[in-house]
Amino acid sequence: MTKAKEKIVLSYSGGLDTSVILKWLQDTYRCEVVTFTADLGQDEALGPIREKAERLGVRDIRIVDVREEFVRDFVFPMFRANTLYEGQYLLGSSIARPLIARHLVEIAKEVGAVAISHGATGKGNDQLRFELAANALDPSIKVIAPWRTWDIQSRKQLIDYAERHQIAIAKDKRGEAPFSIDANLLHTSTEGNILEDPSVIAPSYIYQRTVDPFDAPDEPETVVIGFAEGDAVSVNGIVLTPAELLTELNRLGGKHGIGRVDLVENRFVGMKSRGVYETPGGTILLAAHRGIESITLDRAAAHLKDELMPRYAALIYGGFWFSPERQMLQALIDRSQTHVSGEVTLRLYKGSANVVARSSSASLYAMDLVTFEEGSGAYDHHDAEGFIRLNGLRLKSWATRNSKAGPGHGRSGPI
Numbered sequence: 001m002t003k004a005k006e007k008i009v010l011s012y013s014g015g016l017d018t019s020v021i022l023k024w025l026q027d028t029y030r031c032e033v034v035t036f037t038a039d040l041g042q043d044e045a046l047g048p049i050r051e052k053a054e055r056l057g058v059r060d061i062r063i064v065d066v067r068e069e070f071v072r073d074f075v076f077p078m079f080r081a082n083t084l085y086e087g088q089y090l091l092g093s094s095i096a097r098p099l100i101a102r103h104l105v106e107i108a109k110e111v112g113a114v115a116i117s118h119g120a121t122g123k124g125n126d127q128l129r130f131e132l133a134a135n136a137l138d139p140s141i142k143v144i145a146p147w148r149t150w151d152i153q154s155r156k157q158l159i160d161y162a163e164r165h166q167i168a169i170a171k172d173k174r175g176e177a178p179f180s181i182d183a184n185l186l187h188t189s190t191e192g193n194i195l196e197d198p199s200v201i202a203p204s205y206i207y208q209r210t211v212d213p214f215d216a217p218d219e220p221e222t223v224v225i226g227f228a229e230g231d232a233v234s235v236n237g238i239v240l241t242p243a244e245l246l247t248e249l250n251r252l253g254g255k256h257g258i259g260r261v262d263l264v265e266n267r268f269v270g271m272k273s274r275g276v277y278e279t280p281g282g283t284i285l286l287a288a289h290r291g292i293e294s295i296t297l298d299r300a301a302a303h304l305k306d307e308l309m310p311r312y313a314a315l316i317y318g319g320f321w322f323s324p325e326r327q328m329l330q331a332l333i334d335r336s337q338t339h340v341s342g343e344v345t346l347r348l349y350k351g352s353a354n355v356v357a358r359s360s361s362a363s364l365y366a367m368d369l370v371t372f373e374e375g376s377g378a379y380d381h382h383d384a385e386g387f388i389r390l391n392g393l394r395l396k397s398w399a400t401r402n403s404k405a406g407p408g409h410g411r412s413g414p415i
Contacts, residue, residue, distance in 0.1 A: 005032040007113040008144065009104050011130070012037050014049030018119040019167050020158055021146045022056050025117060028150075034060040036107055038100050041067045041185030041243065052168065062107060066099060067185055071242035074099050075186055078316060079282070080230045080340075081305065081333045082290055085313040088263050090279045090286065092187025097129035098321035104130075105137045115142035122148045125268050129319035136322035179206060185246055187259075187279040198264050198274045209250065209278040213257030213351030220349035222356075223252055225288040227344070230337025232285055246281045253280025256348040268318040284346060284353045291344040291355035295363040301336050308332070 008025050012018045012035035025033050035053045039046060046063050053061045074095050085091055104116040116134060120126035122145070131143045152158055162169050180192040190206045204212060226234035233239060235248050253259050259280035267273050293302060308329060315326045342360025346353050369379050 005030065007032045007034055007108075007111050009034045009036060009108045009111070009113045009116045011100055011104055011116070011118045012049070012053060013119070014052050015119075016158065016162060016167075016169060019052060019056065020152075020162050020165075021117065021119050022053070022058070023165050023167060024146055024150060024161070025144070026057070029144075031114075032060075033058055034062065034107060034111055034113065036062045036064070036100075036103055038070075038096075038103065039063065039065040039067060040070055040096055040099075040183075041247070042183040044183070056167070060111065062103075064103065066103070067243040068241055070096065070099055070185060071246050074321075075246065075282075076231045076242055077330060077334070079285055079289055080337050081309050081312050081329075082286060082293075083309060083313045083316065084286075085317045086263070086265055088261050089265060089277065089317075090187060090261075090282045091313065091316050092184060092277065092279055092282070093126070093182050093189055094129060094317050094319075095186065095321075096184050097126055097319065098133040101130050101133035102137060105134055105141060108141060109138070115144050117144040117146065120145065120147065123269065123271070125317065125319070128268055129321075132319040133322050181208075183208075185243060185250070186282050187277055189275050189277050191273065191275045195274050195276060202262055202276050206276060207260065207278060210254045210260055210280050211257045213260075216255065216257040216350045220347045221252065221256065222345060222347055223249075223284070224343055224345050225249075225285070226342070227289070227292045228341045230289070230334070230340040232288065246285070249281030249284045251281075252348060253284050253353070254278075256353075257351045258348060258353050259283035260351070284348070287353045287355055288344040288346055289340075291346070291358045292340055292342050292360060295358050295365045296340045296342065296360050297336065298364065305333065305336055 006029070008029060008031050010018065010022055010025060010033050012022065014037065022033055022035065025031060035058050037046065037049050050061050050063060078091065078095055083091060085094070101116075104118075107113070108116050118127070118130045120130060127145055127148070131145070134141050134143050146152075152161060159169060161167075179190045179195065182189045188209045190202075194200055195202060195206075224236050225232050226237070226239075231242070232245055232249075235245060240248060259278055259282065261277045261279070262274075263277060264272055264274045297305070312326065312329050312333070315321070315323060315329070320326050339360075339362035341362055342358065344355055345357035347356050
């Protein structure tokens, strides 16, 4: 009786790199490869991916629609924290990798695979995101990263390998290396080619999801987003699923040229990298979420969230979604969202998404306290005198000491 081949589960995009990896795994490990392709809303025909895998002899081909799972379980929790990496990046690639890793590990357990594999390079962040997630989900799982182990060192060698093994090569994969593009329901990112020189302006043709803000409609458009406990649930009064809602915001944002970012970021592996990102729906969602929080979150709670957010963002960027510290921060963030419900009105216009109104039955905004007219008496102007006196006490002590020390005391003055 013939012994069954061992199995490896591969994260498969159907592109040149992962097609070569698929064949390389089969030949190197004499194994059966199970492919997993996540439909993350990348607007790509998935039929040809199945056909390519079949031509390479794959019998177990998994193509799974994970759009709702992606937005509900990964994007929305991240947006509750108003997450930005280095002040600009909405983490569209980073947040998708732990979802893919989770499915790879689950399939590996189901089919009894000895390992999982991915096509991330040894220079990028994605290798960390895939493998750290796998470590957290199954400490015993083996991860094969061909770009760190095989002897293929160049694009030419990759194409030569594909030709030797009769792997179909798209015309745009020959010649000069193209842009590297990653897309899902949250964003599209473009790297490489001319973008590697940060002094060169990105060409207009690389933008796929948004119109040029200069060419956007000359009339602004108003959109109302409803929230329930920190998550967006409706657009213009229509209740939508998480994926439907983000899809609609992408349409609106793309139409008005919203969500373009040209960023030089610090990769976790130690180098700087330039990328151009389009996150139209996410940009609108971030502005709306901050808008509803502005009237429903206590000041100290809001400031604490803002202090923690960069740490939370760095964890996601570095691949620590399934880490205990990220889960601890998530519990705090989710607790803060209990009363973050209501509606936010935004005006979309030529690349901008500006909050123009917000309302909530759980609002902490008190008209009687802020009005310049006669209020209810809940605020006594005389109370400010003692408040200022107490807060000014340490400043008076500091200034008194400095005046005794004389002008120019110390190398940097009186501080």
